[in-house]
Amino acid sequence: MSYKHKIKLEIEKILNGTKTNVQVEKTKLKEHGDVATNVAMVLAKELKKNPFEIANDIKAKIENLKGLISKVEVAKPGFINIVVDNLALAESLIEVHSQKDKFGYAPSKSKEKVLVEYVSANPTGDLHIGHGRQAAIGDSLANVLIADGYDVYKEFYINDHGEQMTRLKDDARIKYWELKENKKSDKIDFEYQITIDKYIPLLVNEPGTTADNIGEKLKERILNDQKSLLGKCNVKFDNWFSETSLHTEGKAKDVLEKLKESGFTYEHEGALWFKAKEFKDTRDRVLIRSDGRPTYLLADIAYHINKIERKNKKLITVWGADHHGQEISLKGGLHALGYDDSSLEIVFVQLVSLKKEGQEVKMSKRAGTVVNTEEVLNEVGSDAFRYFLVESHPNNRMVFDLDLAKKQDKDNPVYYIQYAHARCCSIFRQITNPTGSSEERNVSTVTEKELSKWFEEYAKTPEIFMNLFAVNKEEYEATKTLILKILDFPEEISLSSKSRSPGRIGNYLKELATDFHQFYTVCRVLSKDIKILKARLGLTWATKITIANGLKILGINAPESM
């Protein structure tokens, strides 16, 4: 349990009876202690008492909690400022070591099933950078939800049915004919020109390819390429769900029948319409075209109902912001069939533009400036790709700075964070595999055997870490700042999960790296004083654990050396 939570519980104990939610927050200024609570001001109204008096009452009751709180002060309107006892910090560090790669993770409190759907591109060509961002955000969001204790299932919805697919397959068939017959058709330009030029020459001479199956083969090939491309940046799905299967298995038809029964449909000009306006949409929407083919909307409703039937309590669907117009009709469809549409949450990811050599290039299909995910990924590498695309909030449009992402120095936050991790590891290499004698390096000698014994102690003996604090003021400040930052991690995961903004983890890691680099500069870990050495090695390892756990959520590597 975190020191913050312990303090919160103590205050709640004192206030038993009042229902007020006690908030214990980290302070911004050192003069305000380590943490503060505004509970006196919140209570002032309820109790009709002066907040300052309430604060002083609480102060009197908590200031003698040895081992948890070392100092309490009441400030201006009624803030209660608390300095945490070093022992509480030492005890918290034990938890980092005992939980290891699960540190920060919520104890699977709910095991509530959540299905996160993301990317879900048409298998009609290359993924553009917007899909890349959806992949980075969707995957990291799913990971952060896992860390927050949910039972998460990652899914890609393959839009392999409908008008776009029909057009692609038509293009494929004609191009196939052109290549086979070595003739030119009267088709002037293909809708999917780039895709056709890229794939059809590769497929045309494959054994078994015919005019009839070239379209299907093309689809499979594109899908595989999308899969392997996403795999290259650690985006892997539990399931690839085919839209076509909804039709072949009759699920779309079942939903259609139910919608008809619900009375929210009508026929008009040969098509079947859904009364979306009754659900506050701007207009009604077509479910079945006049030629009898179903629209994406029908399939989408059927797909989401299928998700609910698979016992998912929460559905999170990640869409590009250009699709927000579809939200109301989809939710309306669920609502019309009696499903609770509040379980469906759509995260809209805003567009990406690219900055190259200082110039911003806007994505435009017409201008031919669509930025390809593969090109960017190959150019900057998976780690930078994941970091930059997830960093800012999904609701914000973002500018991807290609030149910055390619930089391999301190300007690039990815390297800055990874370097902090590598530095931690490097210190341990020095201990177990030193260059030069320990005398020269002025370090106590530690055998491998001793070191592994220390690791056992780190997970259960808080007293070890008390030696971190018996140092000069500068060292003390740097050390304490780092510890407090490490201990923020579980809360950071929770906030990131609740606000559906996995990019928070990236910002957190940047701060953690800063605090570690500062600690490293001020405090020499490899010390002659064995007690200090032992304590600082433990803290360094706790930092390493935290950075690695955070990077894992973002799908970014944590290198041991750079």
Added chain:
RNA sequence: GCGCCCGUAGCUCAGUGGAUAGAGCAACCGCCUUCUAAGCGGUCGGUCGGACGUUCGAGUCGUCUCGGGCGCGCCA
């Protein structure tokens, strides 16, 4: 016209209704005989687009307004 999203330092962005709004980059000045200088410290930089309101307290909540992006297909 209607709907969704965004306006915070020159640039890219943080900022769970709390105290004096923060980083990084860019610009300038410093720091390597010892754990990786892929690092650290310092200086410069702001009417949080604007107005009104709610509150003990607003960058954060509400209404309005200005600016920008996206959407309003029998495409997805």
